[in-house]
Amino acid sequence: MSKGVLATDKRGMRELGAEDKVGWDEVTKGVVLDSFEGDASDVVHQKAEERHYTDFNSYTATVASWRIIKPVYNRDICIDCQNCWVWCPDTSIISRDKQMLGIDYDHCKGCGVCVEVCPTNPKSLLMFAEAEDNDEALAGWPQKEKKAK
Amino acid sequence: MAKEFELNEVEVWDGNYAASQALRQAQVDVVAAYPITPSTPIVEGYGSYVANGYIDGEFVMVESEHGAMSGCVGAAAAGGRVATATSSQGFALMVEVLYQASGMRLPIVLTVVNRALASPLNVRGDHSDMYLGRDSGWIQIDAFDSQEAYDLPLCAFRIGEHLDVRLPVMVHQDGFTTSHKAQNVYPLKDDVAYKFVGDYVPVDEMLDFTRPVTHGAQTEEDWHFEHKAKQHKALMDAPKVIDEVFAEFKKLTGREYKRVETYMMEDAEVALVLLGSSVETAVLAAKQLREEEGIKVGIVSPRCFRPFPYDLIREALDVPTLKAVCCMDKSAPGGAMGALFNEVSAAAYSTNARPMITNYIYGLGGRDFAVDEAKRIMKEQKAHADAGHITTNIQQFSGLRGPKLGFYETRRS
Numbered sequence: 168m169s170k171g172v173l174a175t176d177k178r179g180m181r182e183l184g185a186e187d188k189v190g191w192d193e194v195t196k197g198v199v200l201d202s203f204e205g206d207a208s209d210v211v212h213q214k215a216e217e218r219h220y221t222d223f224n225s226y227t228a229t230v231a232s233w234r235i236i237k238p239v240y241n242r243d244i245c246i247d248c249q250n251c252w253v254w255c256p257d258t259s260i261i262s263r264d265k266q267m268l269g270i271d272y273d274h275c276k277g278c279g280v281c282v283e284v285c286p287t288n289p290k291s292l293l294m295f296a297e298a299e300d301n302d303e304a305l306a307g308w309p310q311k312e313k314k315a316k
Numbered sequence: 317m318a319k320e321f322e323l324n325e326v327e328v329w330d331g332n333y334a335a336s337q338a339l340r341q342a343q344v345d346v347v348a349a350y351p352i353t354p355s356t357p358i359v360e361g362y363g364s365y366v367a368n369g370y371i372d373g374e375f376v377m378v379e380s381e382h383g384a385m386s387g388c389v390g391a392a393a394a395g396g397r398v399a400t401a402t403s404s405q406g407f408a409l410m411v412e413v414l415y416q417a418s419g420m421r422l423p424i425v426l427t428v429v430n431r432a433l434a435s436p437l438n439v440r441g442d443h444s445d446m447y448l449g450r451d452s453g454w455i456q457i458d459a460f461d462s463q464e465a466y467d468l469p470l471c472a473f474r475i476g477e478h479l480d481v482r483l484p485v486m487v488h489q490d491g492f493t494t495s496h497k498a499q500n501v502y503p504l505k506d507d508v509a510y511k512f513v514g515d516y517v518p519v520d521e522m523l524d525f526t527r528p529v530t531h532g533a534q535t536e537e538d539w540h541f542e543h544k545a546k547q548h549k550a551l552m553d554a555p556k557v558i559d560e561v562f563a564e565f566k567k568l569t570g571r572e573y574k575r576v577e578t579y580m581m582e583d584a585e586v587a588l589v590l591l592g593s594s595v596e597t598a599v600l601a602a603k604q605l606r607e608e609e610g611i612k613v614g615i616v617s618p619r620c621f622r623p624f625p626y627d628l629i630r631e632a633l634d635v636p637t638l639k640a641v642c643c644m645d646k647s648a649p650g651g652a653m654g655a656l657f658n659e660v661s662a663a664a665y666s667t668n669a670r671p672m673i674t675n676y677i678y679g680l681g682g683r684d685f686a687v688d689e690a691k692r693i694m695k696e697q698k699a700h701a702d703a704g705h706i707t708t709n710i711q712q713f714s715g716l717r718g719p720k721l722g723f724y725e726t727r728r729s
Contacts, residue, residue, distance in 0.1 A: 184538055191545040196482060197421030198543050199520040200530040208526045223530070 173261070176216040179273025183228045200224075214263070225274070234277035238292045239304040240269050245291035251281035267291075288312055318343060318372045320506050321365070329501040331459065331494035334466035335401065335427045335487070336361030340371055341509035342425075342473050345396030345516070348376040348387025350406060353439045354491040355429035358401035373397075381406035385413035385426075392422035393531040395521025397473065399424065403491060404431035407445040411452065417484045418453030419547060420531055421519075423476030424484040426454070427469055430592065431491040432681045440682020441491030443591060443646040446621065447655055453547055455485040455554055456622040460595045462499040465489040467571060470504075473513045474561045481554050482519060483547075488621070492682065493593040504569070512568055551623045558620060575620035576628035580606070584614030585637050586697035587671075589629075589660050590644040591617060594678075594685050601690035612637070613694045618656075626663045633660070634667040639701035641671045642693055644714070646679040653711055672706050672726070678714035689714055 200223040220226045252260040259275035261268040282292045295304045336358045349359035366375045378384045392398040430446050432438040459465040472485040562573040579599045588598050595617045602613035616632045645654025657675035679685045709722025
């Protein structure tokens with residue numbers, strides 16, 4: 168799902184643990200891991216998909232295999248308020264130029280915080296079982312709730 | 317710029333003050349500390365040096381010893397020279413973070429003033445906290461008096477920060493018997509001491525924004541073993557650097573330190589192996605006994621407790637005349653032989669001399685260990701030597717009230 172959200176994106180390109188294994192003599196001192204290839208002075212001004220993450224940065228890995236429920240995003244209702252982007256504890260809301268693009272399923276752990284903070288009626292994000300098809304989830308999306316008088 | 321502290325050629329310092337002066341001279345960037353008896357004066361002294369302009373670094377007051385060591389880990393990962401002090405329960409509370417510091421290869425210096433562990437609560441000196449740290453991956457060096465409590469932290473920065481080592485270092489001293497006993501101490505001038513310690517060279521520092529790094533990563537079964545093996549190798553290789561630093565310190569001061577200190581071992585028939593302020597007592601007793609009764613007693617003391625000096629202990633005990641050795645542990649062994657007994661025995665097993673070895677538990681909770689008792693234990697070793705076998709239980713207790721307590725007998729005739 169996340170693949171192709173941004174054409175240049177390298178997130179979730181590999182399974183966690185697929186990196187080359189080296190012996191004790193080659194591992195880094197103190198398990199210190201570089202986040203980026205080369206000089207990273209300007210990295211703060213770059214968007215995630217423009218950065219040269221190393222294989223030891225979890226950005227390039229799929230680290231969500233143990234999620235059992237997932238948020239599904241409904242573009243038709245979303246008002247791009249960015250609340251979910253602010254609150255997500257795992258930076259798994261993909262947003263560019265203040266427009267919500269979708270969920271990063273390679274890093275989302277299914278905590279449901281984005282659904283809790285979504286202010287629209289009905290919500291633009293809802294939790295579904297991991298196995299549920301996203302299109303079917305969207306097809307059965309609930310209607311707007313009437314305010315009780 | 318920090319002010320120079322005026323020092324006389326000889327000062328009268330207790331072990332705590334000596335350690336705090338060494339930390340000041342090393343110009344530590346960050347001390348994160350929480351006070352605990354009997355080590356409180358180390359950080360109290362350090363705080364006053366900061367307040368009075370003798371140090372350019374930061375003193376961070378924290379809410380616990382867990383917080384103190386966590387603050388040290390953070391500051392060391394950020395790229396600073398870091399130190400703190402603790403004792404006993406505070407040390408116990410630090411333990412979780414001690415393993416983080418060594419695994420992350422952060423050369424923090426921890427001055428530990430050895431004190432018993434509760435329960436029952438006790439503020440006096442024994443080696444329970446020092447022993448608690450022995451698997452934590454830190455280098456552990458033991459100071460026996462105030463001069464050493466000053467000298468060894470200076471060496472500790474050099475050792476831990478060496479690029480071939482990059483490991484945290486504890487410098488131990490005995491609670492009260494060293495920490496609160498004023499003795500003559502010959503300090504170095506500030507500039508001489510700092511020159512010996514040298515500028516801190518940061519490695520993989522988090523404040524390098526051109527190269528962001530992850531510190532404290534999680535590793536599972538596919539990576540953990542390799543990292544722990546590499547860490548262990550660094551510790552096992554550290555003696556080379558420790559010896560070099562001690563040699564350089566001797567060149568500067570004339571004061572000689574060895575990973576294993578030996579006294580009168582050349583012709584010894586019996587020997588005591590022990591640590592801390594008791595070493596001085598034992599050496600005095602051995603000299604007297606040699607004079608009074610002609611019993612050839614030697615003393616062995618592993619100043620470097622970790623990495624355990626297997627090589628030098630073996631060398632010290634491979635004396636052809638040596639028949640009986642008593643390892644004295646100042647820590648409740650918790651259902652085993654004392655740690656010194658176990659480790660020294662393992663080293664001695666591969667010597668030609670292969671002496672008989674017994675174990676005494678002594679001095680718990682600050683129980684006094686005097687010259688007469690040391691002599692009695694030495695004479696007992698001589699009795700083993702004369703009989704050709706161990707004539708007592710293998711593990712006994714020194715200075716304990718009540719019926720005689722002992723465990724295990726020899727099966728060797």
